[in-house]
Amino acid sequence: MFEILSLKGGIDNLDSFFCDGINCGLREDSKQGDLAFIRSDKVCNIAAVYTTNRFQAAPIKYALRYGKLFEGNFILVNAKNANAMTGKKGVEDIEEILSHIPSSINPKNSIMSSTGVIGYRLPKDKIINGLKRFDFNAKNSDRAARAIMTTDSFKKELCFRVTIDDKESFYIAAIAKGAGMINPAMATMLCFITTDAKVPKEDMQELLKEAVDLSFNRISVDGDTSTNDSVFLMANGSSGVYDKEAFKEALNRITFELAMMILRDGEGATKVVAFEVVGAKNDNEAKIAATNLSNSLLVKTALFGEDPNWGRIASTIGASNIECDEEKLKIFYDDLLIYSKDYPELDKEREEKAHQIMKKESFKIRCDLGVGDGEFVAYGCDLSYEYVKINAEYRT
Amino acid sequence: MFEILSLKGGIDNLDSFFCDGINCGLREDSKQGDLAFIRSDKVCNIAAVYTTNRFQAAPIKYALRYGKLFEGNFILVNAKNANAMTGKKGVEDIEEILSHIPSSINPKNSIMSSTGVIGYRLPKDKIINGLKRFDFNAKNSDRAARAIMTTDSFKKELCFRVTIDDKESFYIAAIAKGAGMINPAMATMLCFITTDAKVPKEDMQELLKEAVDLSFNRISVDGDTSTNDSVFLMANGSSGVYDKEAFKEALNRITFELAMMILRDGEGATKVVAFEVVGAKNDNEAKIAATNLSNSLLVKTALFGEDPNWGRIASTIGASNIECDEEKLKIFYDDLLIYSKDYPELDKEREEKAHQIMKKESFKIRCDLGVGDGEFVAYGCDLSYEYVKINAEYRT
Numbered sequence: 001m002f003e004i005l006s007l008k009g010g011i012d013n014l015d016s017f018f019c020d021g022i023n024c025g026l027r028e029d030s031k032q033g034d035l036a037f038i039r040s041d042k043v044c045n046i047a048a049v050y051t052t053n054r055f056q057a058a059p060i061k062y063a064l065r066y067g068k069l070f071e072g073n074f075i076l077v078n079a080k081n082a083n084a085m086t087g088k089k090g091v092e093d094i095e096e097i098l099s100h101i102p103s104s105i106n107p108k109n110s111i112m113s114s115t116g117v118i119g120y121r122l123p124k125d126k127i128i129n130g131l132k133r134f135d136f137n138a139k140n141s142d143r144a145a146r147a148i149m150t151t152d153s154f155k156k157e158l159c160f161r162v163t164i165d166d167k168e169s170f171y172i173a174a175i176a177k178g179a180g181m182i183n184p185a186m187a188t189m190l191c192f193i194t195t196d197a198k199v200p201k202e203d204m205q206e207l208l209k210e211a212v213d214l215s216f217n218r219i220s221v222d223g224d225t226s227t228n229d230s231v232f233l234m235a236n237g238s239s240g241v242y243d244k245e246a247f248k249e250a251l252n253r254i255t256f257e258l259a260m261m262i263l264r265d266g267e268g269a270t271k272v273v274a275f276e277v278v279g280a281k282n283d284n285e286a287k288i289a290a291t292n293l294s295n296s297l298l299v300k301t302a303l304f305g306e307d308p309n310w311g312r313i314a315s316t317i318g319a320s321n322i323e324c325d326e327e328k329l330k331i332f333y334d335d336l337l338i339y340s341k342d343y344p345e346l347d348k349e350r351e352e353k354a355h356q357i358m359k360k361e362s363f364k365i366r367c368d369l370g371v372g373d374g375e376f377v378a379y380g381c382d383l384s385y386e387y388v389k390i391n392a393e394y395r396t
Numbered sequence: 397m398f399e400i401l402s403l404k405g406g407i408d409n410l411d412s413f414f415c416d417g418i419n420c421g422l423r424e425d426s427k428q429g430d431l432a433f434i435r436s437d438k439v440c441n442i443a444a445v446y447t448t449n450r451f452q453a454a455p456i457k458y459a460l461r462y463g464k465l466f467e468g469n470f471i472l473v474n475a476k477n478a479n480a481m482t483g484k485k486g487v488e489d490i491e492e493i494l495s496h497i498p499s500s501i502n503p504k505n506s507i508m509s510s511t512g513v514i515g516y517r518l519p520k521d522k523i524i525n526g527l528k529r530f531d532f533n534a535k536n537s538d539r540a541a542r543a544i545m546t547t548d549s550f551k552k553e554l555c556f557r558v559t560i561d562d563k564e565s566f567y568i569a570a571i572a573k574g575a576g577m578i579n580p581a582m583a584t585m586l587c588f589i590t591t592d593a594k595v596p597k598e599d600m601q602e603l604l605k606e607a608v609d610l611s612f613n614r615i616s617v618d619g620d621t622s623t624n625d626s627v628f629l630m631a632n633g634s635s636g637v638y639d640k641e642a643f644k645e646a647l648n649r650i651t652f653e654l655a656m657m658i659l660r661d662g663e664g665a666t667k668v669v670a671f672e673v674v675g676a677k678n679d680n681e682a683k684i685a686a687t688n689l690s691n692s693l694l695v696k697t698a699l700f701g702e703d704p705n706w707g708r709i710a711s712t713i714g715a716s717n718i719e720c721d722e723e724k725l726k727i728f729y730d731d732l733l734i735y736s737k738d739y740p741e742l743d744k745e746r747e748e749k750a751h752q753i754m755k756k757e758s759f760k761i762r763c764d765l766g767v768g769d770g771e772f773v774a775y776g777c778d779l780s781y782e783y784v785k786i787n788a789e790y791r792t
Contacts, residue, residue, distance in 0.1 A: 052715070055711065082707070084710075085710050085722050087737050118706075118707025118710060119706060119707045119710070119741065120741055226715075227707075227710075227714060297693070311480065311513060312514070314481050314515070314623075315449060315451065315622055318450040318452075318623060319448070319449045319450075319622075321448070321450070324450050327483065341483050345516055
């Protein structure tokens with residue numbers, strides 16, 4: 001038996017972790033930070049899941065020298081510059097920056113994590129000067145969460161306390177950044193999960209991968225994948241407590257909730273939609289259809305227009321090159337049947353009902369392909385004028 | 397030796413073809429037509445290329461009863477209603493409508509072609525009444541081209557006269573509609589090509605397929621494929637003239653020019669960009685990269701913003717799951733080298749030059765992957781506020 005309680009704040013709830021965010025001059029608005037650190041007072045098991053983009057950014061190349069599962073205690077995070085497509089020099093810059101972490105905090109296998117514009121070297125000196133200004137005993141999850149934001153309009157931070165059998169407990173807390181470029185293959189998003197649970201090494205990678213597959217890999221803002229996406233799980237075991245089922249549930253929940261926060265904050269998004277595909281030939285075909293729906297520009301603009309134009313849903317499924325049949329297909333908006341072969345025409349009453357559903361901030365579009373048992377849910381958002389504005393003007 | 401001369405007008409240049417467009421009440425604006433016909437006074441060889449969408453619309457199902465290559469002389473085209481996802485009744489409706497073509501014009505294997513909203517039965521009576529009002533001896537390519545438009549902002553019609561060895565000649569003329577939902581897999585677009593060349597049956601399908609692959613299958617407005625896309629080639633042999641090389645060149649040129657017109661008229665598009673990928677492992681990998689570039693929302697919005705943010709180009713290639721290497725990649729805007737491993741940072745001067753190139757109505761983005769000999773060119777357009785507006789409000 002276990003209980004998961006949501007707490008205020010984020011990483012600052014954990015005694016054994018420290019974090020803070022400052023402005024070191026990368027961002028013009030000096031009120032918002034652009035450099036953050038997260039460290040543990042004990043060496044952690046750290047597991048990572050990285051972008052599938054072939055042009056992995058320098059921070060990922062650097063971190064991979066330790067493998068996807070390693071022992072470490074320090075992560076430095078910057079905004080505004082992705083340190084991607086910067087070649088060997090990009091990796092050397094990280095090496096130099098991290099050499100300035102004071103030995104007094106016993107850094108072990110320190111790494112960096114970056115997002116921002118591609119193709120520019122890191123402003124090393126600014127970052128090194130910033131690093132020197134940190135109070136490494138600070139516990140300011142709020143400032144850390146704000147410092148790592150790019151086009152995010154709100155900070156993403158969560159903390160759960162998990163109590164096992166009404167007696168012992170551990171914490172799990174995370175900060176994340178997202179917005180834009182979010183795709184089923186996990187695009188420009190960073191997530192740092194810390195826990196004092198005593199997670200054994202052999203569970204780390206398996207549980208993190210599963211959690212990412214159920215959360216960040218199911219959301220889409222615009223169908224692009226970035227060079228920098230990374231999710232880290234730092235477990236330092238300070239609580240001495242571990243229960244695999246409880247930890248798995250807490251980890252899945254924290255990543256899913258953060259993924260929904262990222263989606264809700266998708267650039268210019270006004271609503272979040274679950275695309276549930278059932279009755280596909282197999283799970284893989286369900287995934288293809290659900291992912292295509294969440295990425296379709298025509299579906300996304302129809303969502304923004306709150307137009308119950310199910311034809312775009314059907315057309316997208318038909319274009320997915322998967323087994324489907326218009327005689328077997330059923331489309332629902334929440335529980336409202338909106339298409340089946342028996343009444344293909346949308347009458348005024350159902351149209352009005354569908355329109356009411358679409359006005360909600362979140363709802364479900366369910367497609368039953370009727371040809372098998374395959375299932376998948378992907379989460380998407382609408383495409384608004386604001387998206388175009390943000391992305392046309394991003395660098396300027 | 398042959399010469400291709402571009403003429404004013406469209407199908408009306410051909411003595412042996414007739415066409416017209418009228419308003420039969422499908423479109424509210426009664427000044428614009430919504431129903432068109434194209435017919436030949438002789439039975440033609442007709443070849444067709446249809447959408448790869450699994451939910452092929454009723455008119456495609458109906459036409460496929462004659463196969464993709466058949467003899468016929470009459471095509472009826474309507475706007476505003478796609479007759480898609482309408483089941484068997486959708487096909488029966490076509491049968492009934494076409495039965496009203498007067499026998500005086502000797503219809504043979506008549507077919508329909510439709511675009512518009514998905515999921516509604518055709519307003520049969522309006523179309524039948526419209527059909528009865530046609531003057532089947534009219535030669536009004538302009539009205540036919542306008543009647544088939546949906547969100548198109550200008551009509552698409554072209555005609556070439558092809559002269560062989562300075563003496564005999566044939567004509568090739570076409571009307572098309574596009575705008576929106578245009579994708580490398582040929583989305584909501586219709587194209588009707590007529591010719592009096594004496595094209596042998598065995599060349600019809602081969603030449604049409606090649607022409608479509610080089611034109612409509614290389615353009616992308618938004619990455620979606622529709623239920624209704626169709627390209628028809630009607631050859632009635634009236635001129636008695638045929639030269640395979642000349643015909644092939646004229647057919648390729650007319651489809652390519654129409655494809656560029658469609659792209660330029662992409663919903664809200666302000667510029668057309670050629671994405672040329674060279675040096676890929678093979679042609680297929682080049683095609684994947686070029687197509688992904690032309691479909692990427694982040695690339696499309698950067699084009700609209702005229703932002704020389706080559707990082708989005710690189711990131712999209714990296715996300716394409718093809719062989720590539722940041723040490724070997726080179727990116728050019730027209731002839732301006734904008735990225736190679738030797739100078740990754742965009743200085744002010746090159747940035748300004750790149751910006752000037754991006755201000756043009758059309759330019760080329762060339763990516764040399766440097767890993768092989770594969771090549772492909774895809775054509776895309778930018779994504780503007782206007783695209784979102786058009787598609788959010790399409791049905792209303």
